[in-house]
Amino acid sequence: xxxxxxxxxxxxxxxxxxxxxxxxxxxxxxxxxxxxxxxxxxxxxxxxxxxxxxxxxxxxxxxxxxxxxxxxxxxxxxxxxxxxxxxxxxxxxxxxxxxxxxxxxxxxxxxxxxxxxxxxxxxxxxx
Amino acid sequence: xxxxxxxxxxxxxxxxxxxxxxxxxxxxxxxxxxxxxxxxxxxxxxxxxxxxxxxxxxxxxxxxxxxxxxxxxxxxxxxxxxxxxxxxxxxxxxxxxxxxxxxxxxxxxxxxxxxxxxxxxxxxxxxxxxxxxxxxxxxxxxxxxxxxxxxxxxxxxxxxxxxxxxxxxxxxxxxxxxxxxxxxxxxxxxxxxxxxxxxxxxxxxxxxxxx
Numbered sequence: 001x002x003x004x005x006x007x008x009x010x011x012x013x014x015x016x017x018x019x020x021x022x023x024x025x026x027x028x029x030x031x032x033x034x035x036x037x038x039x040x041x042x043x044x045x046x047x048x049x050x051x052x053x054x055x056x057x058x059x060x061x062x063x064x065x066x067x068x069x070x071x072x073x074x075x076x077x078x079x080x081x082x083x084x085x086x087x088x089x090x091x092x093x094x095x096x097x098x099x100x101x102x103x104x105x106x107x108x109x110x111x112x113x114x115x116x117x118x119x120x121x122x123x124x125x126x127x
Numbered sequence: 128x129x130x131x132x133x134x135x136x137x138x139x140x141x142x143x144x145x146x147x148x149x150x151x152x153x154x155x156x157x158x159x160x161x162x163x164x165x166x167x168x169x170x171x172x173x174x175x176x177x178x179x180x181x182x183x184x185x186x187x188x189x190x191x192x193x194x195x196x197x198x199x200x201x202x203x204x205x206x207x208x209x210x211x212x213x214x215x216x217x218x219x220x221x222x223x224x225x226x227x228x229x230x231x232x233x234x235x236x237x238x239x240x241x242x243x244x245x246x247x248x249x250x251x252x253x254x255x256x257x258x259x260x261x262x263x264x265x266x267x268x269x270x271x272x273x274x275x276x277x278x279x280x281x282x283x284x285x286x287x288x289x290x291x292x293x294x295x296x297x298x299x300x301x302x303x304x305x306x307x308x309x310x311x312x313x314x315x316x317x318x319x320x321x322x323x324x325x326x327x328x329x330x331x332x333x334x335x336x337x338x
Contacts, residue, residue: 017228024236065317091328092320100337107334110322116331123338 003122005030007053012036012043012069013087014061018110022056022087025114029121040064044072047079054121059088059095067099074103083124087112155194162190196294200287213280216273223273227266234259 009031013019019036026034035052037043039061047055055073057066064072066086073079086099087108096107106120165187234256241252313319 017225017232020232024232024239028239060319060321065319067317089322090318090320091323091330091334092318093329093333095318095320096329096334096337098318106338109329109331109334112331 003030003125004053006033007031008033008035008050009054009056010035010037010043010046010052012038012040012055012057012061012066014038014058018058018087022117025117028114029118040066040069040072043069047073047082052082054124055082055084056087057084059086059090059099067095067102070099070102070104085120085124087117154197158190158194162187162194165190193294197291200290202287202291205284205287209280209283213277216277220270220273223266223270227263230263231260234263 009026011019011022011026011034013022013036023034023036035046035050037046040057041064043055043057044064046052055069057069059066066088070084070086073082073084080103083105084103085106085108086104087110088095089110091109099107105124108116108120165183168183238253238256241249243249307315
């Protein structure tokens with residue numbers, strides 16, 4: 001089954017360059033509808049205004065981290081089923097386990113390449 | 128006894144009255160007071176015990192030597208010159224890497240959006256942008272030199288702190304219990320470790336095993 005690249009994607013990162021990198025990689029994969037937020041609070045606000053088909057979020061942000069965003073999303077019945085991929089430099093086992101327990105769909109450690117991003121998105125959507 | 132009170136204790140009292148407050152006492156003040164007391168009490172104790180007199184003389188000399196050694200550590204130079212300079216170098220590194228990244232990404236985006244159907248125009252765009260990417264990569268040379276300067280400063284700092292710890296025998300003092308700061312608490316609760324060094328942390332393959 002081909003990946004549905006028409007879904008709106010929300011990229012959450014406090015580092016503008018990383019948003020730009022992910023946006024360009026997504027564009028190469030065919031995703032054109034890409035929105036962005038600089039931290040969890042802004043992302044949560046956008047998610048309550050628009051239904052996104054995928055959230056790709058950094059972990060370490062202020063004031064709201066990606067980990068807190070994930071937990072809030074999973075606790076919100078209207079947002080709980082949104083696919084959520086964590087893309088982060090946090091590479092300790094306890095981070096991965098905590099994210100998994102909180103309901104993350106996949107986890108990418110920085111630095112990463114286009115193939116990894118593509119593979120994880122495909123894995124989330126069962127392709 | 129009268130001689131001791133007026134001639135020696137008087138100096139100590141003058142020192143203590145010299146505008147010192149409990150929360151404004153430096154290590155230098157403490158050493159100064161100890162040195163003064165050791166010197167002042169020498170003549171007093173000399174009157175009835177030569178051994179104590181000698182001991183006080185040795186203490187006074189040791190304190191003077193320690194003051195000399197501390198001044199040789201050039202701690203003021205570290206605090207006012209080298210550490211602020213290292214901070215500026217790190218800021219410059221962040222700026223340079225950010226500028227280079229932007230240049231490289233802008234060039235890559237231009238190549239990505241170039242139209243292959245126009246073969247000549249496409250070739251020109253690719254060539255021009257590749258040159259820009261090469262030029263932008265020169266940031267690594269400058270930032271490498273800046274990082275070397277910061278590493279040298281950290282080396283100086285480490286060496287001087289080690290010397291200070293040895294001179295003052297600080298390691299013989301047990302660390303007092305300290306309360307967790309709000310920032311430390313946030314880092315612990317939200318599992319914020321930051322990037323790991325090569326070989327530390329888990330790999331993408333390890334992570335994939337969880338999904």
